[in-house]
Amino acid sequence: MTQVDPSLSARIGALLRDVPDFPQPGILFKDIAPLLADADGFAATVTALGPTEPVDLVAGIEARGFVLAGALAHELGCGLVPVRKAGKLPPPTVRRSYDLEYGSAEIEVPVGVLEGKRVLVVDDVLATGGTLRASVELLAEAGATVVELAVILEIAALGGRAALADLPPLRALVTA
Numbered sequence: 001m002t003q004v005d006p007s008l009s010a011r012i013g014a015l016l017r018d019v020p021d022f023p024q025p026g027i028l029f030k031d032i033a034p035l036l037a038d039a040d041g042f043a044a045t046v047t048a049l050g051p052t053e054p055v056d057l058v059a060g061i062e063a064r065g066f067v068l069a070g071a072l073a074h075e076l077g078c079g080l081v082p083v084r085k086a087g088k089l090p091p092p093t094v095r096r097s098y099d100l101e102y103g104s105a106e107i108e109v110p111v112g113v114l115e116g117k118r119v120l121v122v123d124d125v126l127a128t129g130g131t132l133r134a135s136v137e138l139l140a141e142a143g144a145t146v147v148e149l150a151v152i153l154e155i156a157a158l159g160g161r162a163a164l165a166d167l168p169p170l171r172a173l174v175t176a
């Protein structure tokens with residue numbers, strides 16, 4: 001796994017916004033909207049999320065991960081697969097429940113496009129790791145091989161990296 005250039009990391013970090021008490025009291029929400037709105041910052045972020053080995057598909061986790069995965073898949077010239085909140089995808093799908101920093105949710109992936117595919121999973125934020133773990137497990141259940149995970153921001157105090165230690169390599173562009 002390649003190291004992230006410290007100056008790029010600082011540039012990206014400066015375009016993230018802290019929002020106290022959102023979406024509920026006690027949560028310090030990390031908002032990527034300023035980064036997405038900055039053309040150079042967005043482009044550099046997407047490129048830096050790219051895989052270190054060949055992949056067939058980029059998986060994006062709803063909803064903020066979609067934005068990153070779409071741009072990255074286009075840049076790489078590979079396909080995209082959505083990891084969606086439950087109830088949005090038509091069957092057949094596989095589904096899993098999980099906990100995240102501020103609640104619990106269910107996600108689904110489509111069955112039929114993942115068999116034998118090498119996949120990079122991207123998302124904006126790693127907090128507790130619940131979302132990424134559920135995503136990786138679902139993608140594997142649907143027949144894919146997840147080869148790498150990449151996020152913009154890792155919230156180190158929430159222990160997500162340690163919780164995902166048994167999964168494929170994880171790259172975070174910024175650590176807070």
Ligand SMILES: O=P(O)(O)OC[C@H]1O[C@H](OP(=O)(O)OP(=O)(O)O)[C@H](O)[C@@H]1O
Nearest residue numbers: 062063064100101126127128129130131
């Ligand atoms: O590491 P965790 O504790 O699991 O949290 C990380 C997840 O939380 C946010 O998603 P959210 O479900 O809020 O979705 P959104 O992108 O639709 O806002 C974020 O985009 C990650 O997917």
Ligand SMILES: Nc1ncnc2[nH]cnc12
Nearest residue numbers: 028029030031101125127
């Ligand atoms: N603190 C946080 N900020 C943004 N997204 C998150 N997802 C989970 N925790 C988060």
